[in-house]
Amino acid sequence: xxxxxxxxxxxxxxxxxxxxxxxxxxxxxxxxxxxxxxxxxxxxxxxxxxxxxxxxxxxxxxxxxxxxxxxxxxxxxxxxxxxxxxxxxxxxxxxxxxxxxxxxxxxxxxxxxxxxxxxxxxxxxxxxxxxxxxxxxxxxxxxxxxxxxxxxxxxxxxxxxxxxxxxxxxxxxxxxxxxxxxxxxxxxxxxxxxxxxxxxxxxxxxxxxxxxxxxxxxxxxxxxxxxxxxxxxxxxxxxxxxxxxxxxxxxxxxxxxxxxxxxxxxxxxxxxxxxxxxxxxxxxxxxxxxxxxxxxxxxxxxxxxxxxxxxxxxxxxxxxxxxxxxxxxxxxxxxxxxxxxxxxxxxxxxxxxxxxxxxxxxxxxxxxxxxxxxxxxxxxxxxxxxxxxxxxxxxxxxxxxxxxxxxxxxxxxxxxxxxxxxxxxxxxxxxxxxxxxxxxxxxxxxxxxxxxxxxxxxxxxxxxxxxxxxxxxxxxxxxxxxxxxxxxxxxxxxxxxxxxxxxxxxxxxxxxxxxxxxxxxxxxxxxxxxxxxxxxxxxxxxxxxxxxxxxxxxxxxxxxxxxxxxxxxx
Numbered sequence: 001x002x003x004x005x006x007x008x009x010x011x012x013x014x015x016x017x018x019x020x021x022x023x024x025x026x027x028x029x030x031x032x033x034x035x036x037x038x039x040x041x042x043x044x045x046x047x048x049x050x051x052x053x054x055x056x057x058x059x060x061x062x063x064x065x066x067x068x069x070x071x072x073x074x075x076x077x078x079x080x081x082x083x084x085x086x087x088x089x090x091x092x093x094x095x096x097x098x099x100x101x102x103x104x105x106x107x108x109x110x111x112x113x114x115x116x117x118x119x120x121x122x123x124x125x126x127x128x129x130x131x132x133x134x135x136x137x138x139x140x141x142x143x144x145x146x147x148x149x150x151x152x153x154x155x156x157x158x159x160x161x162x163x164x165x166x167x168x169x170x171x172x173x174x175x176x177x178x179x180x181x182x183x184x185x186x187x188x189x190x191x192x193x194x195x196x197x198x199x200x201x202x203x204x205x206x207x208x209x210x211x212x213x214x215x216x217x218x219x220x221x222x223x224x225x226x227x228x229x230x231x232x233x234x235x236x237x238x239x240x241x242x243x244x245x246x247x248x249x250x251x252x253x254x255x256x257x258x259x260x261x262x263x264x265x266x267x268x269x270x271x272x273x274x275x276x277x278x279x280x281x282x283x284x285x286x287x288x289x290x291x292x293x294x295x296x297x298x299x300x301x302x303x304x305x306x307x308x309x310x311x312x313x314x315x316x317x318x319x320x321x322x323x324x325x326x327x328x329x330x331x332x333x334x335x336x337x338x339x340x341x342x343x344x345x346x347x348x349x350x351x352x353x354x355x356x357x358x359x360x361x362x363x364x365x366x367x368x369x370x371x372x373x374x375x376x377x378x379x380x381x382x383x384x385x386x387x388x389x390x391x392x393x394x395x396x397x398x399x400x401x402x403x404x405x406x407x408x409x410x411x412x413x414x415x416x417x418x419x420x421x422x423x424x425x426x427x428x429x430x431x432x433x434x435x436x437x438x439x440x441x442x443x444x445x446x447x448x449x450x451x452x453x454x455x456x457x458x459x460x461x462x463x464x465x466x467x468x469x470x471x472x473x474x475x476x477x478x479x480x481x482x483x484x485x486x487x488x489x490x491x492x493x494x495x496x497x498x499x500x501x502x503x504x505x506x507x508x509x510x511x512x513x514x515x516x517x518x519x520x521x522x523x524x525x526x527x528x529x530x531x532x533x534x535x536x537x538x539x540x541x542x543x544x545x546x547x548x549x550x551x552x553x554x555x556x557x558x559x560x561x562x563x564x565x566x567x568x569x570x
Contacts, residue, residue, distance in 0.1 A: 004388060004398065008380040008446025013370045015243045020236055020383050022412065024205035026228045028097040030235065030273040031057055038275040041249065045296060046086050046280055049158040053275065056089070061197035063094030066190065067125070068198050070147060074099035077121050077211060079145070081105045081128035083282035084254050086156040087188060089268065091127045092258070094191075096228075099200030100125070101208045103223070104259040107132060108523040111139060113221075118143050121211045121223050121419065125149070127188065133176040150178050151188030153282065205229035211419055212261050214358035214464065223419035224358050226261075231269060233412035234361040237382040238270040241366050242352075245300065245327065246274050253298040253325075254280040255289055255307060256462070261362045262331055266302035276300070286310050290320040297324035301349065304462035305335040306493040308343050308351075313492070317346065325349040329366070331356060332462040333494035334450070337375045354379055355450065359434055361413040365448055377447040378440075385411035387448060388433075389440055395430060404451055407440035408433040456547055458487030460495045463525045467497070467547070470528065473521045474499060474514070479507035482537055484545045485528060488554035499528040500537060500550055509533075 009018050034043070035057035043056040051059065072078070078100040082088040095102045103121045105114075107129060114136070118126070122144055128136065130150045136143075152175075154165040169175040180187055209231055211223035239246065252271040256263030258280075271278060279296050281289060290311065292298075308328065311317070328343070328351040340351050352369060355378035356362030364387065367379035381387040388398035389405040399405045414434045417425035428435050439451045458465040467485040474483035482502040487495035499518075503509060511531040518527045538546040 004386055006381075006386070006446065007401075007442075007444065008387075011368065011371060011380055011445050011447065012383075013241075013243065013368045015370075016240055016368070016383065018383055020233075020240055022229075022233055022236055024229050025232060026096065026203040026205065026207070027209055027231050027269065028060070028093055028199070030232070030269065031060065031093050034272055034275045038249075041275055042277045043272070044086055044089055044278045044280065046156050047158075048161050049086060049156055051086065056093070058197070059090050059192050060093040060097050061199060062194050063090050063191050064098035064200070065196040065198035066192075066194060067094065067098045067100065069196075070125070070186075072098050072100055072125065074200055074202060075101060075208070076125065077101050077103050077123040078125045078127065079103040079105050079118055079121070079123040080259070081107045081109075081126065081132055082151070082258075083107060083129060083153075084258050084263075084267075084280035085153065085282055086280070087127075087151045088258050088280070089278070090192060092264075092268065096209055097199050099203055099207075101211055103211045103213070104261075104264065105213075106257070106259050106523060108525065110521060110523055111135065112521070113523065114139060115142055116221065117213060118145060120221075121213075127151070129153070130176050130178060131174070133178050147184055147186060149186045149188045149191060150180075155189055203228065205232065208416075210261075212358050214261075220469075222421050222424055224261075225416040225419050226361055227416060230361045230413050230415060231265070233384075234265055234363055234382075235269050235273045237385070237411075237413065238265070238363060239273060240383050242327070242329075242369055244369055250274065250276040250300050251296060251298040251324075252276050252278050253289070253293065253296075253301045253303075254278050255284055256302055256304070260462070261358045262356060262462070263302070265356075265362060266329055266331075271300070286314050290314060290317070290322075293322050293325065294320040299324055299326045300329070301325050301327070302329045302331075304332040304494075305330060305339065306333070306461040308335065309339050309492045312339065312342055312346065322347045327352065327369070329354060331363075333459050334376055336491070340375065352379070353377065355448070357436055359415045359428065359436075360409060360411070361415070364409050364411065364413070367447075372445070374443075374445075374447050377443075377449050379448070380446055381409070381448070382411065382413075385409060385413070387442075389442055389448075392439065395433075395435065401444055402441055404439055404441045407436045407438045407448065407450070409436060410434060456486070458485075458495050458497060460487065460490070460497060460525060461493040465497060465526050470497065470499065470518070470522065470526055473518060474501065476521075477509075477514075477517055479504055479509050481505075482545070484537055484547055484550065486547050486551045486554070488530065488551065489558045496529040497526065498530040498532065498550075498554065500532050500534055502534055502537060 035053040039054035043053040078095045127149045154162040209228040210226040213221045254267040325347045354366035365378040367373040470485040490496040538549045
């Protein structure tokens with residue numbers, strides 16, 4: 001094995017072990033352990049509904065038994081299209097307990113995305129929010145799903161809010177008429193009822209727990225095969241690096257979507273392992289989140305810079321008491337220093353920046369909870385996580401400190417590979433190392449800094465967006481001759497999508513036309529926010545559009561705007 005220098009070890013907090021004696025176990029054991037140790041402690045609070053750890057465990061056992069009766073076999077794929085909610089938590093833990101492989105799916109996905117997602121993973125069961133029925137009904141003949149289970153937000157509420165919600169949706173005409181036949185289309189609530197309980201005893205740590213979809217480092221969405229041990233190892237690494245949080249009960253704010261691996265690990269898996277109370281939010285509405293913080297007094301707030309910044313920009317921020325928050329774990333994009341300082345002044349919280357990717361369950365780096373936190377750095381590799389910077393063309397040996405190259409990682413949290421894609425797997429997993437596609441460097445203390453992306457991935461508000469997908473949608477428009485999309489700098493969201501379009505001769509389109517067209521084909525977060533029409537696009541000698549040149553133009557514009565603001569302020 002390569003003799004790797006690990007300067008980050010000397011930068012760890014004294015309490016952090018350089019290596020962990022991992023417990024190799026199925027993920028639901030973390031919930032079982034929490035229920036045994038803290039049976040009466042609140043596991044989840046959602047509006048006027050709550051459950052202790054003992055109750056949550058029991059609900060997942062009943063859920064698993066009913067899935068088993070419905071025909072679930074060990075290893076079957078169960079797709080979840082659910083917002084952050086009690087139903088999402090029960091379905092997740094229940095599916096794992098039953099021996100199923102969970103396929104979390106973004107409820108915002110449009111038809112083409114759903115078709116690819118479910119057919120690629122060969123999902124047998126789908127558990128979804130009822131509002132998605134009109135979209136899914138049209139696709140049933142083209143999907144592999146054998147049984148559908150639909151829930152309403154009301155199913156996660158207690159009386160009287162559950163009845164009031166049903167009445168409200170009925171009056172507004174927003175309650176889909178789902179043709180439940182209890183053969184292929186079923187209501188969700190019966191899955192939580194009954195006396196029988198079940199736990200798949202043949203599960204082991206190396207079995208698949210998740211097929212978590214990502215674009216990987218390039219191209220169409222691929223299913224990352226994450227085992228129970230991959231997820232359990234990442235949980236135990238989080239426990240080690242964030243050692244202070246185990247000393248007393250914590251309350252976690254669940255704003256990050258559970259269908260994203262970052263949200264699943266930091267807002268469900270890890271907090272459950274330390275017996276925390278979860279406060280799920282079905283969608284991010286700044287005023288609702290501020291009210292929720294004021295009311296529930298959360299102590300830990302995993303998030304993304306775009307979330308923290310948008311809260312700071314609320315006009316009535318001073319109305320709410322946010323000083324219960326002790327720690328924020330920030331990922332997906334760098335947090336501007338001025339906002340880190342402002343957020344700390346408002347909340348008193350320590351904001352810890354880190355890094356991860358779906359292929360690594362996802363967290364690989366984090367700034368220490370007590371030690372030096374370097375602005376702009378993703379921090380130190382987790383225990384048992386090796387990281388190095390290698391040549392962007394040939395890979396191989398580690399480059400010297402301060403030298404930029406591709407960040408590569410190895411550790412127990414790294415996936416088995418991409419589902420049914422051996423070539424794509426071989427491209428990113430080489431000699432035990434995961435090639436991230438991110439350009440980075442390491443300093444003398446072992447802190448890593450992301451400089452740029454090797455590929456053209458756009459990260460907007462914490463979402464990974466692959467511009468080629470948007471390009472193809474735009475090219476399909478009859479009035480579009482050429483199109484390319486890039487991520488351009490944005491203070492609040494990190495990046496936003498901008499489309500550059502060359503029209504067919506004699507054709508006319510407006511910005512609104514383009515955006516409306518994209519909204520019909522793409523999830524909302526992928527829709528371009530800016531559109532620029534040009535007579536031609538910059539290209540290489542062989543005709544390839546220079547996406548990077550367009551981005552460089554936008555970076556230069558943003559820099560000039562900052563300089564003008566600075567001169568004005570001075």
